[in-house]
Amino acid sequence: MDRQPLSSSPLGAPPRRRPSLFGGVFALIIGIYVLLIAGILVADFVYVTRSPLGRRELAELFFVAIPAKAQLDQMPEGEQAYYTELGDRRRFIKHAVWLSVWTSSLAALISLVISVPTGYVLSRGRFHGVRLIDALIDIPIVLPPLLFGISLLVLFQRTGLGPVLKSVGIEFVFKPAGIVLVQVLIATAYGARMLKGTFDSIDPRLAAVAQTLGCTRAGAFFTVTLSNARSGLVAALVMIWARALALYGPVIAFCGSTSMETEVMPTRMFLEMSVGRLEAALFIALLMIGMAVAVLLVLKLATERAADQVGRMLRP
Amino acid sequence: MLELQDLRAEAGEFRLGPINLTVPAGAYAVVLGPPGSGKSVLIETLCGLRPVAAGCIRLDGRDIAGLPPRSRGIGYVPQDYALFPTKRVRANVTFGLRARGLSRAEAHARVHPFIELLHLERLLDRWPGSLSGGEQQRVALARALATQPHLLLLDEPVSALDESARDTVCRELRRIQYELGITTLHISHNIEEAFSVADLAILMRGGRIVQTGSMDDLVRRPRTPFAARFLRAQNVFDGEANEHEVKVGQLMLRSGRPAAGRVSVMIRPEKIDVRSAAPAEGSACVVPVKVERRVDRGPYVHVDLAGPVPLVAYVSHQTAALLPDGLDAEVWAVIEPDDVCLLEGEDDLGERASGAVING
Numbered sequence: 001m002d003r004q005p006l007s008s009s010p011l012g013a014p015p016r017r018r019p020s021l022f023g024g025v026f027a028l029i030i031g032i033y034v035l036l037i038a039g040i041l042v043a044d045f046v047y048v049t050r051s052p053l054g055r056r057e058l059a060e061l062f063f064v065a066i067p068a069k070a071q072l073d074q075m076p077e078g079e080q081a082y083y084t085e086l087g088d089r090r091r092f093i094k095h096a097v098w099l100s101v102w103t104s105s106l107a108a109l110i111s112l113v114i115s116v117p118t119g120y121v122l123s124r125g126r127f128h129g130v131r132l133i134d135a136l137i138d139i140p141i142v143l144p145p146l147l148f149g150i151s152l153l154v155l156f157q158r159t160g161l162g163p164v165l166k167s168v169g170i171e172f173v174f175k176p177a178g179i180v181l182v183q184v185l186i187a188t189a190y191g192a193r194m195l196k197g198t199f200d201s202i203d204p205r206l207a208a209v210a211q212t213l214g215c216t217r218a219g220a221f222f223t224v225t226l227s228n229a230r231s232g233l234v235a236a237l238v239m240i241w242a243r244a245l246a247l248y249g250p251v252i253a254f255c256g257s258t259s260m261e262t263e264v265m266p267t268r269m270f271l272e273m274s275v276g277r278l279e280a281a282l283f284i285a286l287l288m289i290g291m292a293v294a295v296l297l298v299l300k301l302a303t304e305r306a307a308d309q310v311g312r313m314l315r316p
Numbered sequence: 317m318l319e320l321q322d323l324r325a326e327a328g329e330f331r332l333g334p335i336n337l338t339v340p341a342g343a344y345a346v347v348l349g350p351p352g353s354g355k356s357v358l359i360e361t362l363c364g365l366r367p368v369a370a371g372c373i374r375l376d377g378r379d380i381a382g383l384p385p386r387s388r389g390i391g392y393v394p395q396d397y398a399l400f401p402t403k404r405v406r407a408n409v410t411f412g413l414r415a416r417g418l419s420r421a422e423a424h425a426r427v428h429p430f431i432e433l434l435h436l437e438r439l440l441d442r443w444p445g446s447l448s449g450g451e452q453q454r455v456a457l458a459r460a461l462a463t464q465p466h467l468l469l470l471d472e473p474v475s476a477l478d479e480s481a482r483d484t485v486c487r488e489l490r491r492i493q494y495e496l497g498i499t500t501l502h503i504s505h506n507i508e509e510a511f512s513v514a515d516l517a518i519l520m521r522g523g524r525i526v527q528t529g530s531m532d533d534l535v536r537r538p539r540t541p542f543a544a545r546f547l548r549a550q551n552v553f554d555g556e557a558n559e560h561e562v563k564v565g566q567l568m569l570r571s572g573r574p575a576a577g578r579v580s581v582m583i584r585p586e587k588i589d590v591r592s593a594a595p596a597e598g599s600a601c602v603v604p605v606k607v608e609r610r611v612d613r614g615p616y617v618h619v620d621l622a623g624p625v626p627l628v629a630y631v632s633h634q635t636a637a638l639l640p641d642g643l644d645a646e647v648w649a650v651i652e653p654d655d656v657c658l659l660e661g662e663d664d665l666g667e668r669a670s671g672a673v674i675n676g
Contacts, residue, residue: 205398208365211385212392213412213463223415227402 054279092259100264107183108241119195140189149250178255183244191240198232238299317341323371325361332523346510349520355503391460395472399444406440412463430458470502486512544582550628551583567624572654580659587655588629603649
């Protein structure tokens with residue numbers, strides 16, 4: 001038997017919906033926003049690929065082969081210096097990419113670990129200090145991120161805390177660990193705020209019932225509440241990771257931007273722009289966009305799979 | 317057996333108790349009361365989800381007031397069933413046993429009788445979101461019963477169901493409770509629901525027990541005007557008693573029980589006999605009234621009567637057919653002294669009412 005298409009009705013083709021003003025206004029608003037983002041990306045790409053400096057940057061970093069050391073030794077001094085400098089730049093960028101990836105990924109995981117209990121307490125807490133915590137959590141969201149870099153510098157360099165931690169082998173200032181600390185400090189606020197919304201939407205009676213059935217309070221939280229918060233957790237992880245990856249102001253203030261040490265992609269981009277090498281800055285921006293899009297796509301797919309799973313659970 | 321002694325708890329500004337109550341082993345008790353009367357706070361306190369401020373909760377002789385919810389031996393079915401949405405029916409039902417450390421196979425074997433009892437065989441691989449209200453309720457019940465609790469707490473178990481399903485589900489609940497012999501506390505604000513299941517009814521108001529007894533007791537002999545009104549005794553009046561006579565406004569009633577001073581009286585609407593002709597002299601109080609409104613309620617006819625005090629009577633279709641046609645028809649309301657029930661004046665929220673102990 002032929003299967004009828006889902007859209008067909010017993011009377012033939014379904015009546016076409018007339019375009020409404022409501023739908024039109026929504027489409028216009030969304031269209032402007034999406035076009036703006038797409039326009040920015042296209043403009044960056046065109047500017048980098050059409051400008052001589054951008055093309056050189058692109059060609060040198062991806063396509064120019066660096067001769068082996070034996071060959072290099074036989075080359076004139078000028079060419080040797082060129083290839084050495086190119087090799088250094090490649091290593092610097094590779095290091096910056098790797099440093100960005102691992103610091104933001106580690107920071108995202110640490111932030112998530114902090115955001116889960118914080119979001120839960122903000123959602124379910126009924127004690128007096130909960131409003132104060134709520135207000136404090138918003139500070140990293142509303143204030144300029146640079147402030148936190150400067151403030152951390154003051155905390156670890158102008159108080160006794162830095163030397164105390166150094167004596168036990170922990171150093172943050174001008175170290176990659178400091179980058180993670182800055183990212184955790186700021187990204188956690190976004191994660192906690194997002195997870196508060198997730199926990200708000202989960203019926204507290206689920207955990208209450210789990211307790212009457214034999215779970216401890218912690219057991220009920222992990223087996224029931226967190227299990228129901230899965231899609232929210234993935235979404236929060238995306239948000240935290242993206243926020244951590246994009247930070248540069250507080251990273252420069254607290255950790256500096258030393259090549260092969262504390263230089264992450266956003267700080268390199270900022271420094272390139274500050275010395276007028278706009279094409280080089282945009283080139284790094286494009287690299288970051290590519291990375292971010294890849295990671296976000298993976299995480300979004302994971303979220304959709306989680307949402308699909310929930311959808312299947314709700315379908316008869 | 318569930319015994320509560322001077323039980324007190326707090327929920328924000330709300331104070332529950334002191335509550336004294338005994339529910340015999342294997343009894344089906346229904347806690348009745350309007351919204352805000354403390355029924356749900358009571359159930360949460362019994363479950364251990366709310367701390368006990370004072371007093372004692374004894375379940376089958378064991379004081380459980382200080383125990384965590386998992387150690388109390390109580391099965392809890394919340395109002396909207398709270399099935400775990402990310403677990404299939406099978407995992408929902410075995411959840412309690414798995415949480416207690418049983419293997420998957422052991423847990424499945426142990427829940428099998430409850431799956432059969434509640435006819436869940438065909439639902440085991442379904443997700444909770446795909447079940448109807450009645451199916452969800454059966455799953456929630458199986459999940460609560462699977463751990464073989466000593467007490468089953470049902471928080472408004474049929475309120476989420478449509479009218480037509482409620483009676484069937486109530487009958488089913490009673491059958492399951494009877495087969496398992498489990499002591500059950502069922503929260504409700506619906507009198508019909510209580511009538512269909514309750515061995516024992518507990519009426520609450522303002523965090524305290526107002527009256528306990530069988531449903532028949534509560535309906536026939538409400539202790540306070542609040543109890544009378546909640547149990548839908550339409551004719552509740554304040555009056556002045558002098559021996560067997562009670563003056564309510566311009567109406568002089570005779571009561572079967574002597575009293576003195578200010579009293580509240582209740583006359584159940586089905587006890588008022590409405591006639592088209594005045595009866596012969598007797599002990600009954602005969603009141604000339606006019607028919608103000610008639611409403612056919614199916615099994616009976618609701619008649620509003622205007623007279624010295626406004627009265628409501630429920631009469632049979634046969635009686636209604638004998639009354640003169642039209643509104644403002646002049647008829648007689650006949651009230652026997654034994655049907656004039658004297659209430660305890662003020663609504664009693666004190667220790668005396670909550671101290672009611674029902675045995676057997």
